[in-house]
Amino acid sequence: MRSSILVQKFGGTSVGSIERIQSVARWALDSQARGERVVLVVSAMSGDTNRLVSLATQVDPIPQSSEYDLLIASGEQVSVGLVTLAINAEARKRGLALPQGRAARGLLGHQIGILTDSVYSKARIRAIDTSVLEREIERGVIPVIAGFQGVDDEGNITTLGRGGSDTSAVAVAAALRGRYEQVDCEIYTDVDGVYTTDPRLCPKARKVARISYEEMMELASLGAKVLQIRSVELAAKYGIPLHVRSSFDPVEGTWVVAKEQLGESMENVVVSGVAADAAQVKWTLQNVPDQPSVAARIFGALSEAAIVVDVIVQDISQQGQLTVSFTVGQADAAKTRQVLEGLKTADFRDLRIVERAGLAKVSVVGVGMQNHPGVATQMFKLLAQSDINIELITTSEIKISCLIDGNRTRDAVQALHSGFGLDRLEGVV
Amino acid sequence: MRSSILVQKFGGTSVGSIERIQSVARWALDSQARGERVVLVVSAMSGDTNRLVSLATQVDPIPQSSEYDLLIASGEQVSVGLVTLAINAEARKRGLALPQGRAARGLLGHQIGILTDSVYSKARIRAIDTSVLEREIERGVIPVIAGFQGVDDEGNITTLGRGGSDTSAVAVAAALRGRYEQVDCEIYTDVDGVYTTDPRLCPKARKVARISYEEMMELASLGAKVLQIRSVELAAKYGIPLHVRSSFDPVEGTWVVAKEQLGESMENVVVSGVAADAAQVKWTLQNVPDQPSVAARIFGALSEAAIVVDVIVQDISQQGQLTVSFTVGQADAAKTRQVLEGLKTADFRDLRIVERAGLAKVSVVGVGMQNHPGVATQMFKLLAQSDINIELITTSEIKISCLIDGNRTRDAVQALHSGFGLDRLEGVV
Numbered sequence: 001m002r003s004s005i006l007v008q009k010f011g012g013t014s015v016g017s018i019e020r021i022q023s024v025a026r027w028a029l030d031s032q033a034r035g036e037r038v039v040l041v042v043s044a045m046s047g048d049t050n051r052l053v054s055l056a057t058q059v060d061p062i063p064q065s066s067e068y069d070l071l072i073a074s075g076e077q078v079s080v081g082l083v084t085l086a087i088n089a090e091a092r093k094r095g096l097a098l099p100q101g102r103a104a105r106g107l108l109g110h111q112i113g114i115l116t117d118s119v120y121s122k123a124r125i126r127a128i129d130t131s132v133l134e135r136e137i138e139r140g141v142i143p144v145i146a147g148f149q150g151v152d153d154e155g156n157i158t159t160l161g162r163g164g165s166d167t168s169a170v171a172v173a174a175a176l177r178g179r180y181e182q183v184d185c186e187i188y189t190d191v192d193g194v195y196t197t198d199p200r201l202c203p204k205a206r207k208v209a210r211i212s213y214e215e216m217m218e219l220a221s222l223g224a225k226v227l228q229i230r231s232v233e234l235a236a237k238y239g240i241p242l243h244v245r246s247s248f249d250p251v252e253g254t255w256v257v258a259k260e261q262l263g264e265s266m267e268n269v270v271v272s273g274v275a276a277d278a279a280q281v282k283w284t285l286q287n288v289p290d291q292p293s294v295a296a297r298i299f300g301a302l303s304e305a306a307i308v309v310d311v312i313v314q315d316i317s318q319q320g321q322l323t324v325s326f327t328v329g330q331a332d333a334a335k336t337r338q339v340l341e342g343l344k345t346a347d348f349r350d351l352r353i354v355e356r357a358g359l360a361k362v363s364v365v366g367v368g369m370q371n372h373p374g375v376a377t378q379m380f381k382l383l384a385q386s387d388i389n390i391e392l393i394t395t396s397e398i399k400i401s402c403l404i405d406g407n408r409t410r411d412a413v414q415a416l417h418s419g420f421g422l423d424r425l426e427g428v429v
Numbered sequence: 430m431r432s433s434i435l436v437q438k439f440g441g442t443s444v445g446s447i448e449r450i451q452s453v454a455r456w457a458l459d460s461q462a463r464g465e466r467v468v469l470v471v472s473a474m475s476g477d478t479n480r481l482v483s484l485a486t487q488v489d490p491i492p493q494s495s496e497y498d499l500l501i502a503s504g505e506q507v508s509v510g511l512v513t514l515a516i517n518a519e520a521r522k523r524g525l526a527l528p529q530g531r532a533a534r535g536l537l538g539h540q541i542g543i544l545t546d547s548v549y550s551k552a553r554i555r556a557i558d559t560s561v562l563e564r565e566i567e568r569g570v571i572p573v574i575a576g577f578q579g580v581d582d583e584g585n586i587t588t589l590g591r592g593g594s595d596t597s598a599v600a601v602a603a604a605l606r607g608r609y610e611q612v613d614c615e616i617y618t619d620v621d622g623v624y625t626t627d628p629r630l631c632p633k634a635r636k637v638a639r640i641s642y643e644e645m646m647e648l649a650s651l652g653a654k655v656l657q658i659r660s661v662e663l664a665a666k667y668g669i670p671l672h673v674r675s676s677f678d679p680v681e682g683t684w685v686v687a688k689e690q691l692g693e694s695m696e697n698v699v700v701s702g703v704a705a706d707a708a709q710v711k712w713t714l715q716n717v718p719d720q721p722s723v724a725a726r727i728f729g730a731l732s733e734a735a736i737v738v739d740v741i742v743q744d745i746s747q748q749g750q751l752t753v754s755f756t757v758g759q760a761d762a763a764k765t766r767q768v769l770e771g772l773k774t775a776d777f778r779d780l781r782i783v784e785r786a787g788l789a790k791v792s793v794v795g796v797g798m799q800n801h802p803g804v805a806t807q808m809f810k811l812l813a814q815s816d817i818n819i820e821l822i823t824t825s826e827i828k829i830s831c832l833i834d835g836n837r838t839r840d841a842v843q844a845l846h847s848g849f850g851l852d853r854l855e856g857v858v
Contacts, residue, residue: 018487052507058447059511060518067517067535071510074503078481081500082488088496089489106496110539111584155540 004182005137006036009147009169012046013190014247015079024247025086028142029094029103037137039176040144041169042083044075062335066156069120073157076146080106084144104142107132109149109157114168116150116158122306123150123158125167128175145172163228170231174238185235185242187227192246193254194219194226196422197274201413204423208272212259218365218399219275232256259367270375271420272366276409279330280359282391283340286352288322298324298343305339307332311394311403325392327403330357359391360409363401364416376400382419386411433611434566435465438576438598441475442619443676444508453676454515457571458523458532466566468605469573470598471512473504491764495585498549502538502586505575509535513573533571536561538578538586543597545579545587551735552579552587554596557604574601592657599660603667614664614671616656621675622683623648623655625851626703630842633852637701641688647794647828648704661685688796699797699804700849705838706790708759709739711820712769715781717751727753727772734768736761740823740832754821756832759786788820789838792830793845805829811848815840
């Protein structure tokens with residue numbers, strides 16, 4: 001086993017301009033100068049992926065082939081190129097002795113063998129070949145890896161879904177873990193840590209010092225866009241501590257760790273965070289025949305189209321007919337409509353499809369919730385006091401979510417944040 | 430040997446917007462519907478490469494590594510993705526029976542093995558593996574290939590230099606030539622053919638119906654930016670007729686063919702075209718020691734840095750000291766300055782470097798020139814009559830070039846076009 005490795009992941013805003021890219025270059029070389037062996041994973045420059053997605057959907061509203069991935073993966077290619085050029089330029093400026101004439105080397109997904117399945121635009125990493133990485137690390141060269149992208153068995157470029165660069169970083173850390181004594185992972189973003197809720201929605205939001213993988217997963221899946229949920233899952237599986245921190249401010253951020261490494265304070269808190277997920281679309285299917293295979297048929301068709309269904313609610317059967325409701329993100333709405341219309345033609349001729357867009361999901365999360373009954377009741381009461389209607393409710397062991405009118409998101413988050421005592425929470429930061 | 434193949438190359442303006450990309454998609458499918466087996470080669474959307482180059486040079490004024498190529502190759506990746514998505518969308522709209530569920534497949538340089546050397550940003554194609562291409566063609570799928578890019582032995586992405594997509598297209602045509610009975614190559618651009626001079630500089634410019642590879646090469650190297658010179662060279666070598674035409678207007682364009690296939694009319698014309706190359710920088714090196722190895726040392730260092738030196742003039746030696754002048758394009762000016770300063774420090778301590786930017790090269794070209802003495806004299810006279818000073822002169826068998834003040838380019842081109850009778854040339858169009 002050789003020394004330790006520090007994987008540093010820089011998100012879109014952290015490489016969002018030439019100045020930011022030059023700052024990343026200085027930061028990486030400073031880390032190296034302190035004796036760290038650094039591996040970088042970078043996202044596309046902020047706004048770039050949106051620009052590419054918009055181009056693609058102008059050509060085809062429901063882009064269906066691997067070329068969609070090929071197209072949007074180009075954003076990370078640009079930032080890999082720029083960050084690498086910036087590190088090399090900065091290293092020359094500092095007069096560093098450069099192994100192989102370079103301080104950094106840019107590597108795309110297919111160049112280091114980030115092998116994924118073929119579920120385009122939502123691919124999952126199967127394996128990473130670390131041989132090229134290790135060679136560069138041993139030479140003292142900083143590998144600059146394109147996040148978000150991989151390659152499938154047939155050599156097609158794949159992408160990992162929104163926020164996929166986090167998963168790339170954790171996967172790289174996990175792959176290197178077998179080869180180096182210690183592997184840490186820093187996630188640089190535009191906020192300085194994980195907050196009790198989104199500070200843009202609630203000015204009284206407070207930074208959390210440590211949070212468990214489990215809570216972070218609930219928060220991630222609920223729209224706290226700090227980390228992609230799969231990256232947290234992967235970090236939990238391999239026990240890789242994540243340090244979420246700001247690329248604009250060197251202060252300590254939030255550590256995402258195993259529950260056992262959590263201090264006492266958090267465990268005693270009933271609700272540790274409030275999350276909001278905008279742009280949800282609710283679908284209600286009426287006149288669904290009440291047969292055992294029906295749910296499998298509907299949700300099977302949706303999952304085949306790689307649509308992530310969130311909340312599912314099924315009403316009690318009346319006269320052999322069911323009503324099924326579920327939500328998907330706005331981005332999947334067109335694809336969902338197509339799948340449902342297809343089902344109507346094929347199997348369910350009487351099906352009535354009601355679509356309601358512009359909703360938001362607000363949730364409260366906390367590991368302490370398991371031992372405190374009545375959290376749900378308190379949540380409904382707090383929303384009712386603010387005159388906010390609840391469209392759908394769903395719960396898990398450590399979270400409760402309500403679907404509401406998207407225009408009332410801010411009011412709901414502030415009411416819940418105050419109501420559950422997060423405004424004045426002690427010992428969190 | 431199997432039937433025929435039509436390689437269609439679309440330049441930056443031809444894929445410069447969503448509308449243009451959709452028009453390319455319709456055009457390709459229309460060609461296919463007529464029974465053609467089509468292979469597409471596409472450039473980056475117009476402006477995109479400039480945007481990427483500007484980003485790179487902001488990070489590093491003289492980008493030195495393969496990451497520069499990795500970065501700027503992303504432009505073609507975007508247009509490959511968009512054109513492929515557009516063809517597939519259009520095919521679905523037309524209700525075509527789609528082999529493998531798709532009408533087109535996007536392919537990057539590394540995915541079809543466009544193998545090049547490692548001279549980054551000016552790489553040369555060594556070989557193309559046609560197996561993937563042939564498989565798609567035989568399936569009835571249209572391959573959409575990224576122009577401008579390849580991959581070297583080590584898996585690094587390389588690019589072929591400005592206009593390199595033309596060369597990609599001709600190289601693909603040449604590679605397929607051994608496998609199919611007939612391979613034609615259409616170059617779609619924003620002009621409807623090759624003109625006697627640049628119509629933006631001279632309103633009396635006229636379209637040429639047929640032109641020889643040789644003349645086209647001289648015109649290409651002289652700044653008529655219709656075709657990259659290496660693509661013409663390659664087309665001549667493999668005898669591939671090029672049809673240069675507009676993607677905005679279906680009229681017949683200009684055929685670039687072997688001299689033997691040229692009609693009579695052109696051969697009788699003394700000067701068949703006037704070219705202008707803007708943004709030239711002239712370097713004058715004074716106090717160069719007059720030793721045999723000196724020229725090799727200077728121009729060797731420049732060519733190692735992959736700088737293309739154009740005109741070279743050497744004065745007669747005076748007291749063991751030489752004066753050497755040469756020109757390079759503005760884009761290579763910073764790199765040239767660095768190389769020359771390096772030489773001064775290393776070998777030539779007395780060297781005086783004089784740099785003069787803002788020049789232009791105007792040239793007259795014609796295969797008929799060889800049998801007509803006095804063309805040079807007439808050119809100097811025409812420029813003198815317009816009060817235009819000549820900085821440098823250089824000649825070949827079928828062209829004469831003069832370096833002049835860049836601000837006088839338009840006047841010079843118009844004077845030469847009229848003076849050599851091109852305004853009223855018969856039988857050209």
